[in-house]
Amino acid sequence: MKRLFKIYLEKPELAGIVLLVILIALFQIKSDGIFLGAENLRGILGLLPETGLIAIGVTLLMIAGEFDLSVGSVFALMPMTMAIVMTHGIPFVPAVAIGFAVCILVGFVNGYVTLTYNIPSFISTLGMLFMARSLTIVISGGFPPLLADDLPTWLFTSYVGPGSLFRMSFIWFVIIGVLAAYLLARTNFGNWVSAVGGFSDAAAATGLPVRGVKMVCFILCSVLAGFAGMIQVLRLGSPLPSIGEGMELQAVAAAVIGGTALTGGIGTILGGVLGALLIRVIDNGLVLTQVDANWFKFAVGFLTIFAVVANTWLRARARKIKLEVAT
């Protein structure tokens, strides 16, 4: 038991893994083996990148000690910008670049307002949530433009892998996830992210560019949300102005379920990804097992509270045991 707690302290995403295994087993049994069938896995893995990419950004930012509630709106704004500039005859690649430029700008404004006026990012990005959503609807003019047929959407949506198990978007997601995890755990910048979120006064006193580190995380978070939105729009074929609503809270839930501390400093990218996967598994599993799908939000909400309570309790227990071992 003691060993388990010790492992937990080093691996905050452990609770997420255990929950995931339990839920998968449960759904597998209840759905008579359909849940882990190729057909259903394809459904889960096809949607996962969209939630997962947002969760990666939000997790990174939360570890740096800040929130971003505007990701759901950026999720819609980026592809809408891209689609609108394409209707003006601009080719795909520069249109994507313009879309990302908008994401960078949103992330920068989020960071600038939060850090310059020293206000909680919860509030500054809540403002941005409304502003970016409104902008999306305004620039769409009420009529979402159709995407042209000749776009290289295959780069993001076509099925690949053994038995066409996942979409190209999944490969993008895995690559970005691995890069983000490497960034956080193995680079000096990642070290600074943990320090800035863990205790920003200490980070500043050791000469770290606290403001710059947080700013980069704000921008990365925004860019990843925009990228996720672009993937969804390329999958659906048209940028609806309402997509991504509620995604911001799902992403926060994913990060928290994956063991990221609300106070910053503690968490892993793998945890955020696991959290996102858990949310997708619940969404899919409830439908498969013929539970009323309206229970989905209840389940995610319950899981979030459960994860935070469990993590807090485990952390306290693990600390106590470690001290006992030390003395």
Next chain:
Amino acid sequence: MSEPILSCRKIDKWYSGVHALKSVSLDIMPGEAVGLVGDNGAGKSTLINIVSGLQRADTGTVNFEGREVSIRSPRDAMDLGIETIYQYNSMVPSMSIARNLFLGREPLRFRLGRFGAIDLKQMRKEAVKAIADVDLHLRTPDAVVGELSGGQRQGVAIARAMYFRSKLMILDEPTNHLSVKETNKVLGFVQSLKQQGVTSIFISHNIHHVFACCDRIVAMARGQIVLDKRAGETTMDEILDVL
């Protein structure tokens, strides 16, 4: 007499109308252990923050090792060899000892500009060495700093300063809120600094602690230096009188 390692000349600092430092000049000689005492609001923290780069002086100059320097950030101070240890904000409690020791100065396996991949093996190895060098006994450099006692944390902070061969170590109230046993440990660290030729400034409002480990006492009150004597030539009563 040799050159002072640190020389502050006519430093002034105002906080929105309050004259926090009134043309303060202070010389620190190499190898000295100077105790800086004063009540809250006397200006000692402001003076130290200016030297460690957390604040900037309104007027006045700072010379370090005979050269006039411009210290704009903690990083500038650290690059000069001035390391500051605070009671609270020296360490990130949620991170390991090794990661804390090398925070901002991580050994890198390869780099692109300022950024690169941390050499984790090297970092652990050096962390073990750094901790052992200050006679601090910790089982592993992977332990989270939040689990260490207050005295151990100060020990790690001092190990960090020693490892990076700082020339001037500033200890800002390092014994606050520590138990008697832990306080003695920290005072021991400060005394060992002297043996290793490191100049130190020890800030405290506890005069006993200052007398225990310093050879020169500087007292501040109301933004000015009101006493500056060898520890052997003054008494606690005299210092209490001027504060």
